[in-house]
Structure formats: C-alpha cells, structure tokens
Amino acid sequence: MKKISVMFLVILTAFSLIGATYAENTDQLNMTLEQAVNYALEHNKDMDIENLNIQKAELSHRQVKRQIEKFNDDKEYKLSLKAYNRDLYNRMIKGVVEKQDELGLETANKNKEIKINRIKYDVEKAYFDILQAEKQVEIADEGRKLSQEQYDHSKKMFELGTISKQQLLESELNLSNAKSGYDNAVMAYDLQKLNFNRTIGLDYDTKVKLVDKFEFDVEKEEAVDLNESIKTALENNFSVYMAEQNVELGKLTLEVVKIDYPENTTKYKDQQISVMQSEKQLETAKNGIEMAVRSSYIQMQNAKKQIASYELAVTKAESAYKLSELSFKIGQGKSSDVKGAQISLEQSKYNLAKQIYAYNMAKLDFKYGLGIGY
Structure with missing residues (x-):
C-alpha cells in the first residue's frame, strides 16, 4: 500500500509539469511559450478564486429563479395590483430582475476568461522580457570579447613599440568598461529570470531555458x-x-x-x-x-x-x-x-x-x- 501511495505522488508530480521538460543530467527546465502559459494557468490562485465566484453567481442565479417562480405563483399579490398597470409591472419587474441576474452570472464567467487572458498576456510579456535580456547579454558579451581582442593586440603593439603607453591604457580602460557592461547585462538578465519565475508560479531558484526565440522576419508577418x-x-x-x-x-x-x-x-x-x-x-x-x-x-x-x-x-x-x-x-x-x-x-x-x-x-x-x- 505504501509503495502504491509513493508511486501515486510521483505520477502527480510528473503531471504537474506536463509540457515542460528537464534537460538531461541537469535541473534546468526547458519551456516553450505555450508550456509557460499552461503552467501559469495551472498554478495561479486567481483561477481558483474565479471558479468560486462562478459558483457563487450560479447559487445566486438559482435563488433568483426561485423568487421569480414564487412571484409568478402568487396570484393574490397579482390581483392586488391595479388593473391598468398589472401586466406592464409584471413584465418590467421580471425583465429588470432577470436581466440583472443574467448579467451577474455572465460577468462571473467572463471575468474568468478575462483573468485567463491577463495571465496569458503577463506570461508572454515576461517571456519577451527575458528574451530581450538574453539579447542584451549576447551583445554585451560580443563587446567584451572584441575589447579583449583589442587589448591583447594593443599589448603586442606596445611591446613592439608601435603604440604609446597612453594608447595601451586606453585599450585597458575600454576592456574594463566592456566587462562592467557585460556584468550589468547579466544582472539585468538574472532579475528578468526572477520576474519570469514569479509570473508563471515557479520557485525563484528554478532554472528555466526558453525554447522559442521569436526572431523577426518581415516576410512572415x-x-x-x-x-x-x-x-x-x-x-x-x-x-x-x-x-x-x-x-x-x-x-x-x-x-x-x-x-x-x-x-x-x-x-x-x-x-x-x-x-x-x-x-x-x-x-x-x-x-x-x-x-x-x-x-x-x-x-x-x-x-x-x-x-x-x-x-x-x-x-x-x-x-x-x-x-x-x-x-x-x-x-x-x-x-x-x-x-x-x-x-x-x-x-x-x-x-x-x-x-x-x-x-x-x-x-x-x-x-x-x-x-x-x-
């Protein structure tokens, strides 16, 4: 029995990460945009709240229906109304009450759809934010490598006496600035990763690799x-x-x-x-x-x-x-x-x-x- 319970927990854990896959021999989680959205929807508490709001609206809807049915069956009350406005009064009261009730139930259902859209939008934006940060790191890394090559070449030229000490120092300063730029880009990227994990409902320490890159191609637009x-x-x-x-x-x-x-x-x-x-x-x-x-x-x-x-x-x-x-x-x-x-x-x-x-x-x-x- 104990073995069965353990196996059941393992299966539940596996299903909670449907669509997302861990890279072989690492704890890195590979995710497409669609997988990220699905994960966020499955792990967002707001969805539970919206479902409860729908249940509440359905209860209210049934209560209003019972009240309207009771009103329709109350012949004594109907007879007490003035003859000239009885039909209009019945029609309007029922029209207003039923309309309000319908809107209440519809609003609860639509609010859930809106919440789903909000979650999808936030996840997509966070996905693009982290891709943008990745690109910034890539550009900064290219700059750092170019500065390193430039500095290494400047050292050789200085040793040969073809450039001055001042020019070598300039090259060294450029390399230092390039390294700082790279470090800042990496820091910004790390912050975006934290934001992405928070947005979709992952632990902050979870390592995620984004699979979709969304390179721009004007001909495909x-x-x-x-x-x-x-x-x-x-x-x-x-x-x-x-x-x-x-x-x-x-x-x-x-x-x-x-x-x-x-x-x-x-x-x-x-x-x-x-x-x-x-x-x-x-x-x-x-x-x-x-x-x-x-x-x-x-x-x-x-x-x-x-x-x-x-x-x-x-x-x-x-x-x-x-x-x-x-x-x-x-x-x-x-x-x-x-x-x-x-x-x-x-x-x-x-x-x-x-x-x-x-x-x-x-x-x-x-x-x-x-x-x-x-």
Whole structure:
C-alpha cells in the first residue's frame, strides 16, 4: 500500500509539469511559450478564486429563479395590483430582475476568461522580457570579447613599440568598461529570470531555458486590416458588451420607474440621467477600445519600419568597425577610433534589439486588444 501511495505522488508530480521538460543530467527546465502559459494557468490562485465566484453567481442565479417562480405563483399579490398597470409591472419587474441576474452570472464567467487572458498576456510579456535580456547579454558579451581582442593586440603593439603607453591604457580602460557592461547585462538578465519565475508560479531558484526565440522576419508577418480589427475588438470586448447591457437595463428600469413616477418627478429624472450616463459610458468604452487598437497598430507598423533601418545601421557599423580595426593594426589608426567604432556597433545592435522588442510588445497588445479583454 505504501509503495502504491509513493508511486501515486510521483505520477502527480510528473503531471504537474506536463509540457515542460528537464534537460538531461541537469535541473534546468526547458519551456516553450505555450508550456509557460499552461503552467501559469495551472498554478495561479486567481483561477481558483474565479471558479468560486462562478459558483457563487450560479447559487445566486438559482435563488433568483426561485423568487421569480414564487412571484409568478402568487396570484393574490397579482390581483392586488391595479388593473391598468398589472401586466406592464409584471413584465418590467421580471425583465429588470432577470436581466440583472443574467448579467451577474455572465460577468462571473467572463471575468474568468478575462483573468485567463491577463495571465496569458503577463506570461508572454515576461517571456519577451527575458528574451530581450538574453539579447542584451549576447551583445554585451560580443563587446567584451572584441575589447579583449583589442587589448591583447594593443599589448603586442606596445611591446613592439608601435603604440604609446597612453594608447595601451586606453585599450585597458575600454576592456574594463566592456566587462562592467557585460556584468550589468547579466544582472539585468538574472532579475528578468526572477520576474519570469514569479509570473508563471515557479520557485525563484528554478532554472528555466526558453525554447522559442521569436526572431523577426518581415516576410512572415501577416498583413493586418485595421478596420476589420477594430470591428472585431468592439464585438468581442466584454467591457463594451457590459456597457451595452447597462444601457438596456437602464432603459428597462426607466420604464418601471415611469409606472409610479411621471416624467416631471425627480425620481424619473434621476433614472433618465442614469440612462444617459450609461450611454456615455458605452461611448467611452468603444472609444477606448478603438484607441487601444489603433495605438498598438501604429506602434507595430512604426517598429516594423524602424527594424529595417536599424538592420542597415548594424551592417554599416560592422563595416566601419572592421575598417577602423584594420587601420589600427597596420599603424594608420588610433585605439580611440576602434573604440568609437565598437561603441557605434554595439549601440546599433542594442537599437535593433530594442525595436524588435517594441514590435513584439505592440503585436502582443494588438492581439489581446482584439479579444474579450485583459
């Protein structure tokens, strides 16, 4: 019996990490983006809370249904109503109560979907953040290696008497700065790894290797129809839907109020104002969604254009660096010229990585902006 229990625990542990695999002979966890999202959804306490909220809404829904059924069966109460407003009163009271009840249950279910979207968005962003940090380390490491090569060559030239002590010191300082830059990049990367683990629900000490790299390829990017995207976003977004339902509910309530309170009463005016405020909130919600979609679209298109420019800048900077390095080696250039060319090369690579990241973030915002909300 004890052996069976132990085996059961092992199986449970294995299933808790479905999709994620440990690298052979290490404690490193390899994860694709999809696996990271699934892990986060399975280990997020908010999902348990949303499930309880749904159960609570379902209980309330059943209670309201019983109350409505009781109201329908209460013939004495119906007969006590004035004949001229009985049918309208029954219809409106039932309409308002049932509408509120339906919205309560629907909201609980939709809030769970929104929470799922929020978790997915946060995981994807954390995934891109850590990939961006990895790229920064890669660029800084390249710079460190170039500076080391430059310093080693400068030492040989100094020993041969072809450069001054000052030039050697400059080369040494450049190497020291490059090492500091690399250390800072590694520190930033380590912080992003902590953030990623926290986001998906892993222990901070768990080592994770990201499998998906998301290299930018303009030819593989699909064309986007902005107008269709805005239409889709307005149809799908739950905040817009709720605003529409609140307008409808407000108008139903106004009809109920109208039964006992004429149009020249404050009670009627209050509800009339409430309807107008709901209509304004609907307009605000639609404008907000459209603005978000348009903004992310503009940012996405701008980043895409900038990527092409920065790719060209990297190519030019690489050529300039090779030329300055060659000039220095044959004694026709200065170490400061080489360092300047190296700085330009690193900066152009940083700018390119930054634009690719900006594009991925804008694309992420655009994608989730078309859904239910997040």
